[in-house]
Amino acid sequence: MTQDIEMKEQQPALSNSLSTTAPSTFQNLKEIAALIEVGAYAREVRRIVRAIRWTIQLRRKLKASVLSAFLNHVLVPGSELQSRLYSHLPKEDEQDMELDTATSATQAPAKHPLPELEVYCCLLVLIFLIDQKRYSEAKACSSASIARLKNLNRRTVDVLASRIYFYYSLSYELTGDLAEIRGNLLALHRTATLRHDELGQETLLNLLLRNYLCYNLYDQAEKLRSKAPRFEAHSNQQFCRYLFYLGKIRTIQLEYTDAKESLLQAARKAPDAALGFRVICNKWAVIVRLLLGEIPERTIFMQKGMEKALRPYFELTNAVRVGDLELFKKVADKFSNTFSSDRTDNLIVRLRHNVIRTGLRNISISYSRISLADVAKKLxxxxxxxxxxxxxxxxxxxxxxxxxxxxxHANGWMVSKETGDIYSTNEPQVAFNSRIAFCLNMHNDAVRALRFPPNSDKEKESAEKRRERQQQEQELAKHIAEDDDDDF
Amino acid sequence: MDPKITEVSQAFERFKAAFVRNDFDKCSELLSQLKVLLTKFKSLPPLFEETPNAIHELTLARDIYEHAVVLSVKIEDLDAFERDFFQLKPYYTDACGRLPQSPQEYLILGLNLLRLLVQNRIAEFHTELELLSAIALENPCIKHAVELEQSFMEGAYNRVLSARKTLPHETYDYFMDLLAKTVRDEIAGCNEKAYDSLSVNDAQQILLFSSDQELVEYIKVEHPEWEIKNGFVYFKQARESEPCKEIPSLQLINQTLSYARELERIV
Structure with a gap:
């Protein structure tokens, strides 16, 4: 679905070809740990976000030996957490590990590690387990981590926690037990809401929606979505997912116009690497547009890397465009496997009605008068x-x-009306207005989405300068007030 | 055996007896008693506690609610249907791993689909539809409802009505009656737009009336704006997208001003 899965698919091939250099990975991990430490002390969430991004880059190089060395380095040896995480790592390269333990044991910090670092270690082991396809262990590891997270209430943990939630759900999804954790996720979402952990809420809401949609529980998903608190998105990835789930729900509930908007936005906002996600967004978007009576442009089906996956939908579009019921049936049968694995088969059934409509429209445009018998034959x-x-x-x-x-009725005819001059109506004005509104909205959204680093230079502003600025502001305010007076 | 289960079973037997006799007042009365009794079982949703008698209790409760749904159809109470169906639904969705499938399941799900169709709640119809497996969709009861929806959306109304002849179950009858009414209103709405006029005979046929009298009656009540003259029904043509003679100045001014304001913000 997302880039995470994509990465995993490439992973086995790459880990063989890449000659992993253990020391450098270990070194990198140590640097990340330092980064997290700084972030935790300075309460800068930004640094932790960077640490996670860095970790994902290292992901392919993670090895049991490196991990165990790192655990030894960071955690208190012999502590409950350390031994638990340790038990998940394979003991295959015993020698290598002993070497690392020996070297790191000397430099192991005696102090109690930060909760951020503990959580980070859990996350690291969890990612490792999932990459090694040891899902049942991943399940155990993630459940234990979640239990630990419940007692931590620190804003700097939130970022790490949201990643753990994600892998928690992923490990259950991979073993097909998603329904089991629904209650837990709901409880976590509630806790996150109470703690104002917006990133956690965002992630958990998406996981819950995914959980419901996995079992086609659209009703529950919509009820949760409409009642969960909404706020400005923190993570682009989560926002994309949210839009996609929203689009799916709206499609099922026949709100095609809104669905189209969300699906297209999700496809546009998704990062380039998330090809699988963009493909599925496009598939749904194509169907929704067809259901709306639009015909998607050919370029949509020709996007790089998507031609093959979108092929069935391309042929479907063609059948709808021509308005030929036979052809439509043939395509639906031919690709029925694809459609049912994409879970779009029920939507395809709905399309039949659109095929008829398009056919009818074609007939109505070509003939000024036609007998109903011929209409039936043509359709x-x-x-x-x-x-x-x-x-x-x-x-x-x-x-x-x-x-x-x-x-x-008496003659059994359908008589098409002359198409009037559209420019004599208000139609063009309305279309013009909606396009301008779209552009302006786009611009406003873009402006709002700009992010500025916390203003570090303003703090350095000297007292004198500040006074000056305040004075200016006051004068300005006075001017504005005077202007207002003039107006009325 | 648990005395509580015995009590419920006995009451349920009495309920079934009354049900067979078509004594619906008695049925409703017994049903409310049964529902109160069921609240004492901890193994039922939403608690789903693992008790020794869980399977027995679940099966019994499911049976009771299934009867309740069918009863609500018989006494033609759509609200009761909705309530009972929602109480029944967890037994199908959440308890399906523990109970053998009910023989009534598809019948009831089909009824519910039909109800949503009759009430024109198409979005909910499709939401329910997504929950059904491929096997369920092949079932005649479900298929019936799905095909009806399709014909309904297409506008092939006579196919909707001919579906009456192939009812999968007698309880479907009530909904088909309701559906016929909905269909007639739909047809009337379409005719109004599609025809300038129709002969009374044709109108009677298209609107599925058996006599002219009924047609005249229907027009009087539902569509007083239609005119009957010389054996023809004339529909008023009050539409047409008139070419705009007047420029909607106020709206235009507002729009232009908002463009100016937005542009100013950008520059």
Missing amino acids: RLDSPNPIADAESIVAKAIRDGAIDATLD
């Missing part, structure tokens, strides 16, 4: 009473505004 309606069916289908299309025509 290839296979029913015992095609003419009556065609008549009521056309009637409904007229009422829904899909075509502009009238029916003549």
